[in-house]
Amino acid sequence: MAHILVIDDEELARFTIREIVEGYGHTIIEAVNGNQGLEKFRQNDVDLIITDIIMPEKEGIETIIELKREQPDLKVIAISGGGRTRNLDFLKLAGEMGADTILAKPFSSDELMSAVNKCLN
Template structure:
């Protein structure tokens, strides 16, 4: 599966990328929603995993745009809650069409479960 990973924190991208690659996924990275949407134009993505709190274009705006322009691409939203520690951002992401949500920090098991929930156990690996 080809995954577009969007997060403004390089270390988060590095860790999540390693998790995804260990599970056999191809990963393309973007550091914000605006760059992520540019990557999506190239096609071939099955899944977007996006942070919610980012500069340039917030994850919620990215999520809404992906749902509108790329309805076949699934989206998993992730967040550590931002500066306030408020994790209600993920609830909003679910209401706006995220297939699953992840609270940072998360484990490989949680990531795998979110992907399986999104696609079903058969396609997740």
């Protein structure tokens, strides 16, 4: 099974993703922002990254760019609820910057696992 790094500043989002994905046998590593995510990526063997876009300290677009610069074939799923403005243009930009799949929050467990399976296969 895969080692998946989840980067999201919202504890409930990380918990929900962990509960869903671990139910399919994958291992989850968590980070609360892009800086911590990059650090954990460098310290662990990671098969897939699921990252939020709007976060404090280092946001998701910048994180995706750095991850892809270090490991171009790394699979990344970008997720976002659009922040306070509900602007989902950030997801489109994430796709242009290297995210392999994008998901708008809230998403179903089926949508999440479909994206995970697509990236891992």
